[in-house]
Amino acid sequence: MEYPEAVLFDRDGTLVRDVPYNGDPALVEPMPGAREALSLVRSRGLRIGVVSNQSGIGRGLLTWSQVDAVNARVDRLLGGFDDWQVCPHRPEDGCACRKPRPGLVLAACAALGVRPERVVVVGDIGADVAAALAAGAWPVLVPTPVTRPEEVARAPRTAPDLLTAVRTALPIALTAGGA
Template sequence: MPTSSDPSAVLFDRDSTLVVDVPYNGDPDLVRPMPGAVEAVAAVRAAGVPIGVVSNQSGIARGLVTRDQVDAVNARVDELFGGFDTWQICPHGPDDGCACRKPAPGLVLRAAEALGVDPVGAVVIGDIGADVGAAQAAGARAVLVPTPITRAEEVAAAPVVAPDLLAAVRVALAGGAG
């Protein structure tokens, strides 16, 4: 059962946060959880906090994968993790000027609306500055979990940095996300 110190929701980036990044993946058989990710999501679920995924998928706009392929990959992620309460996907390319592509706030705001929660109480966990930026633009809190692709300046600018996803979830559930 959630308490007043719990986040209203925890929203995860997909690639390099929940699952190993396979660029423009359209094949569910290639989905592999990041180390500790299944346990991290289970911890949020056990705390009774709504969970969602917010993911840029520009491969759709680029014609490298179809929406059906992305949906099939997401269904496999759901299978491996026990399901998410909402999936919010940006199918646009970097130059499309949409309001949903991270670091814009659209995905976070749509996820909060779908979950019926205030985005200000939500925590976004991701691996790059765009994830942090989307959280901040939506008024949510952010926890960065750096990977080898995370730039040093993104780590330096992040309000909260965790060494791995389970640590990020612990911070989020303790109310320590920035």
Template sequence: MTVTTPFGGPPAPRAVLFDRDGTLVEDVPYNGDPERVRPVAGAREALALLRERGIRTGVVSNQSGVARGLIRAADVVRVNARVDALLGPFDDWAVCPHGPDDGCSCRKPAPGLVLAAAGRLGVPVENCVVVGDIGADIEAARRAGTYGVLVPTPVTRPEEIAAAPHVAPDLLTAVRGLLAGEHATAAVPAVPGRPL
């Protein structure tokens, strides 16, 4: 008999793929300035828990500011380097520079970033978990064939929270739940809907 978590996966994932903005670091829209990078509460401890257990870590991030002309690809690289310096080293970075109407297969909620990161890590996608703060993160995980955990922030829409199969109130709780083979779906504070 195979032991599984409530996610349906193994007792602990072999890799955890995080959204960047709003999940690992405070959300600064279209941030091109490394000096504005601030880790969210509990990020360092959550990542340390994973690394202590030999669980690979990666980042899967939409960066449409590049396609919109608001930031340059070099800015994304510099901001990612700052995130890596503060919270890394991450085992993989998967970034989509495309806009919502570009029709790419990488931009979340498409599964491309998740599949690419899992492939480069050498981890079957079903042994990965995606952690993010909006519905697109969870949908990308589902389309890739793996599991997502939503960690709501003020930009998370109420309907995204209601639709997410696994919800945790914060990043550290999400990671502890993954490691314990549990997940949190209750006691998540209501957050206002994000503006359109």
């Protein structure tokens, strides 16, 4: 029986409240239960990463330094992460990294030295789930008011909040295929 070696989290709407195209670290506010969820993952000795689409860079609404400043604030508030993967592209750019494609998840797995099938990905929308599945990882969807009903219906695993998502994910016995 194998258990997860790492947990990857979406940033906006999952770890912190979603502020569209946020370039201001002062606006960063952790989601309820985020600190407790991350503490639980760390207590199990698992690696933790963040995978985040930031199309505001590609759209010219944000700079890399603004995104880095927001990420640094998230890092300080929530205890530090082992890896950050950010896609700066617009949806129409067709890149391999932007969720729902698997690039961010695969890059995080490589950086953390873990196989995708040993990784849980926690996010708040269908693109997070799709990226996890495409990479061969295990998705857990934590719906928010912006999550569409069809995304919830298609998700292999859901949880009502971040702490429950982590509690659900950690005891999962992993098998090939991620679903």
